[in-house]
Amino acid sequence: MNAKGYEPVTLTFRDGEVVEGEVKILDQRNIKFKENKKKKKTEYNYIKVKEIKIKRGGETFIYKYKIIVGKRPLLLMVIKEYEGIINLYAAEYSKTYGDDLAPISLLLTDDFREYYVNKDSGDTVTKLGKSEQIFGSQHLKKNN
Numbered sequence: 001m002n003a004k005g006y007e008p009v010t011l012t013f014r015d016g017e018v019v020e021g022e023v024k025i026l027d028q029r030n031i032k033f034k035e036n037k038k039k040k041k042t043e044y045n046y047i048k049v050k051e052i053k054i055k056r057g058g059e060t061f062i063y064k065y066k067i068i069v070g071k072r073p074l075l076l077m078v079i080k081e082y083e084g085i086i087n088l089y090a091a092e093y094s095k096t097y098g099d100d101l102a103p104i105s106l107l108l109t110d111d112f113r114e115y116y117v118n119k120d121s122g123d124t125v126t127k128l129g130k131s132e133q134i135f136g137s138q139h140l141k142k143n144n
Contacts, residue, residue, distance in 0.1 A: 006034070011044075012051040023052060025063075028074040028091060046073040064089070066116065066125040076116060076125070089116045089125060 009023035011033055021035040026043070031052065034041045046065035052075070054061045062078040066089055076089035090113040116125035 008055040009033070010053040011049060013048055014050045023054065025075065029072065031075070046075075066118070067123050068116065068125055068127065073123075079115070084120055087118050087121070090114065091116070
């Protein structure tokens with residue numbers, strides 16, 4: 001997740017409204033949005049927001065809220081979507097290592113991702129990894 005602060009964004013709400021402004025991703029579930037520097041910041045989550053398009057370094061990164069089976073929705077970055085077939089998403093994490101009393105320059109930060117897939121264009125995703133069987137018949141059946 002981004003720790004830099006506010007970034008340019010196009011925000012799509014679940015009711016279809018699209019607005020531009022600046023966003024700060026707080027964690028995997030919540031964001032803060034403001035239309036411009038003078039406007040009040042508003043905190044949102046999956047209940048209101050459908051999609052976030054962040055402009056970063058000349059590229060556009062798309063984030064969507066997806067439901068991990070048995071858990072609350074998370075904000076996942078779109079890696080690749082094949083409409084109506086299969087989609088790949090990533091949750092981004094940062095972990096800081098070091099002594100709480102050490103100067104900031106001595107702390108180590110490790111960024112990593114967890115990957116998720118889903119079929120078609122549904123909102124439920126399955127984590128890739130050892131704890132989940134993802135290629136069984138219950139997950140990726142061919143639609144006739």
